[in-house]
Amino acid sequence: MASEKTTTKKRTKKSGSAAKTTLVIVESPAKAKTIEKYLGSKYVVLASMGHLIDLPKSRLGVDVEHDFVPEYLTIRGKAKLLKELQKYAKKSDRVLLASDNDREGEAIAYHIGNAIEAKNEGLPIRRIVFNEITPQAIRDAVKDPHELDEDKVNAQKARRVLDRIVGYYLSPLLWKKVKNGLSAGRVQSVALRLICEREKEVESFIPEEYWSLEADFKKGRYSFTGDLVSYKGDKVALKNEAEVRAIMDAVGAA
The missing domain is CATH 3.40.50.140 (Rossmann fold)
Structure with missing residues (x-):
């Protein structure tokens, strides 16, 4: 009986495109x-x-x-x-x-x-x-x-747009009025204005004489200090020593 010859065939698989x-x-x-x-x-x-x-x-x-x-x-x-x-x-x-x-x-x-x-x-x-x-x-x-x-x-878009608008219009003013090359920022410009306005208030402040009247109270073993805030139904604003003395005399005589 003739023997049957078997053969194997090598198969190769085509590779696809490179994995992404x-x-x-x-x-x-x-x-x-x-x-x-x-x-x-x-x-x-x-x-x-x-x-x-x-x-x-x-x-x-x-x-x-x-x-x-x-x-x-x-x-x-x-x-x-x-x-x-x-x-x-x-x-x-x-x-x-x-x-x-x-x-x-x-x-x-x-x-x-x-x-x-x-x-x-x-x-x-x-x-x-x-x-x-x-x-x-x-x-x-x-x-x-x-x-x-x-x-x-x-939020970033709004911040960027505001920065650009403020810087674009204010920076040239700084170059003209203060010094070339300076920049004006969205936050620092407002902060500087607040500082300047406060400084103007300080410089224009006129000091006024102001007095306060305090009294010590005691009942039994309890004591406290009170400030005079109103007198005869009106808010107290003591401007000189004479007004203080007048109230003290009136209270003492009562």
Whole structure:
């Protein structure tokens, strides 16, 4: 009986496209290195190094006639970095915005998210926050992505717009009246006005003589001191020693 020869054929599976990763965007390059080490090879962590988009430097950049709408531009020197983030986002399954957990950080996340979405429509973009750079804190944050905090974004926008309006209109006045190069801030300008107004009040103050009348009372083992605040139904405002003596004599004679 002839033997049956069996053969095996090696089959190879065609590999698909390279596995995509999650892009995490933080502010600090130092944080980026540490966080990427904690998260592993399925994550790419890049740094924005602060704001990438802001109001223009050369003009007001706020439409004061139409609800104070701000005009945002890519900051000079940051366009290359923004394009790099957009490029990495295109290679990713999702983007996690991990800028600092405050108003400025929320605004940074907002602008970067919008810029990435403009080039990568439909890409999931979420926000994560953490208060410490530890493996557990980072992993917990990645497990709990959420939407941007619109209240924080609007708060930062309002602060930025007010800073710009105050500085844009008041700083040139300082250059003309005080010294070139000075800047007027939203908070410091109001604080300085309050200080100046108070100083004017102090300088214009005219001191007036004022007297008070006290009496010690005792009943049994209890005693206390009382101040005279009214006399014969009228509020007392003693302006000289003669008025004090007159009341003392009247009370003593009663």
